[in-house]
Amino acid sequence: MNTIIIAFQIIVGASILNVWLIQNKTSTRWRGGNATTILEEFKAYGLSKSLCYIVGFFKVTLAILLIVAIWFPILKQPAALGLAALLVGSIVMHIKIKDPLFKSFPAALFLIMCLLIAFV
Numbered sequence: 419m420n421t422i423i424i425a426f427q428i429i430v431g432a433s434i435l436n437v438w439l440i441q442n443k444t445s446t447r448w449r450g451g452n453a454t455t456i457l458e459e460f461k462a463y464g465l466s467k468s469l470c471y472i473v474g475f476f477k478v479t480l481a482i483l484l485i486v487a488i489w490f491p492i493l494k495q496p497a498a499l500g501l502a503a504l505l506v507g508s509i510v511m512h513i514k515i516k517d518p519l520f521k522s523f524p525a526a527l528f529l530i531m532c533l534l535i536a537f538v
Contacts, residue, residue, distance in 0.1 A: 434481035
């Protein structure tokens with residue numbers, strides 16, 4: 419089971435870093451509303467540019483900590499639960515703007531993985 423949890427840590431951490439640092443200006447099918455960038459997505463949710471940067475800082479930091487927690491396990495639960503809270507927020511925002519359910523799939527999947535990381 420430990421190997422699966424470590425795999426989840428790598429998958430979630432790397433995916434969050436990919437979205438926020440590499441594909442932040444790239445259109446994907448998962449973006450909220452008709453947004454083509456993360457900033458446009460936050461605008462579609464009715465959220466400010468400042469909040470986008472704050473959320474981005476926390477998501478990137480927690481994703482890094484989740485990966486670092488492979489070697490420093492004391493970080494695992496706080497990082498996973500912090501990301502889980504932010505992922506719940508992502509799902510709520512998709513629901514708020516009445517996105518099709520499939521757009522919430524990545525956040526829901528990573529939420530489940532984070533809860534397994536935190537509690538298994």
